[in-house]
Amino acid sequence: MKNRNILSIMALFLSFSVAFAQEEVEETESSAVTVSGSVDAYFRTNLGAPNKLPGDAPGTSFANRPGFSLGMVNLVLAKEGEKAGFVADLVFGPRGEDAVFGSPMNSVLNGSLGGSAQIVNQLYAYWNVSDNVTLTMGNFNTFLGYEVISPTANFNYSTSYMFSYGPFSHTGLKADFALSDDMSAMVSIMNPTDMTEFNIVGTYTLGAQFGIKGVYFNFLYGDQDGKLDEDLDTDGDFSAGSTFQGDITAGFDLSDNLFLGLNATYNSTGAGEFVNGTSIEDVDGDAAGFYGLAGYFQVATSDALSLGARIEYFQVYNGGLGVIGLDADGDGSVIDLTLSAQYKVGDLTIIPEFRLDSSSEDSFQDNDYQPTKSLSSFVLAAVYSF
């Protein structure tokens, strides 16, 4: 029954495609395969806190290792045909490894760790069904949030909490609609988040996006760890409930030189269910998750030099995440202020960055290895794009 529903949704996608198709697909298209990408490395140090352990850093993704550290080599092969194209986005190095942390599922299945699936960041093919409709299938980076995996597209080198604990990538089928010059929409059906190679739990996640005049409303809903099965699961087994995430991104030119980007997100996962004896029962409890708000200010001072600040408020509720200190109710919050400069020398961008994380509960440690509520750090990054 479940598979029949999935097939129905996919059939709906295809019927959309046929309805919007205006021309016959040409048999062949000639456009070159392009190669682009980036290379990044950085230096990171805490100010007034230990620098010995990889964990001595804010609990956010990337740019969190001590000393001189490697980012990644990002190699993107793409072909943009008039009617169809593909993207093969490969990552090598620590940042890439963190970006595809759900992989290598296939290698684990085959009993051979370190397989090539571990370097695939994105892998998808698309069909421009018409001028206004594009169908994409495969593994693509998330449509939620304001920051991305590639360091070339973010202003700050370190990342926010909202980015770090939202989805990175999805695998599935999506349909993008250009409704007008200022309006767009997207619907998708996908594996549970980060199950980027295949789906081992049998549930699917729905995604949607609506954009109007630079403001994007993004939604995600689905069960990320599957449903319990009375015939398979045993007494005490637990499964979390469905996850909902609603997210808004927007950008405004406040003046000729001052730009403000905004991101707000709300994530909630239901209390779930468990096997009680031979029956499956709902867990008695509240949903858990996180929410947050971030502003991204950017000022261009010259062609080569830009300054930017990110200020983020991030709140965990009901023990939704264990990445910052929480109180007895499972609640905790952190504010991070990140000041970055971008200095461009040709295709090289040098990013010095100062960051302050301040949490409601003890989340870090000082030089005496005593718990503390704040952490200051400095990063100097070199990002080359080609």
Added chain:
Amino acid sequence: MQLTMLLLFTLSQLTSTPLEYSFDDSGKIVFMEVVSTEIGFDTLVQNVENLGFEKVQNGDEEQGFSKEASFMLYNKRISKVPHGRLTYNVQVDVKENRYRYVITDLIFHEYERNRYGRYEEKRNGQMALEPLLAEPDKQWENHKQTILKKMESEVAMLKSEIVAVPLEEEQKSEVKINDDW
């Protein structure tokens, strides 16, 4: 055999009059000039190919070449803010001791910030340049002068490179050490 390149500039080519906007019979902007030179057909062809032009017309006495080029246009505020990219076609036709260039098909590709705050080409943001330059807009008045300067620079570079001729191999003077020195 070692070849060196010498750029030969003829005064008449380098001191050409400043470019002006001119239009063909359909109202499209065209920058065109026929240039006479002492350089032969084969050298001219070789030089045009060295500039990255693609051959579009083949012949023993006349060859045609074409190349797409572009540059960014910025809105001049306190700093430069990307407004868009101007693309255009440069066509060069070569005959014995003369060539002509034709620059046309000037298309403006408007830029906008994407959802991550980065500038990228706006969807359906391509416009022919001619009606934009006709607008009574201060920004486009600035662009009009910028485009003219860029075109002058493009033409000057083209003119200097297209008449470059390879030096004949220099005669090496042999030094002989004689006993009766």
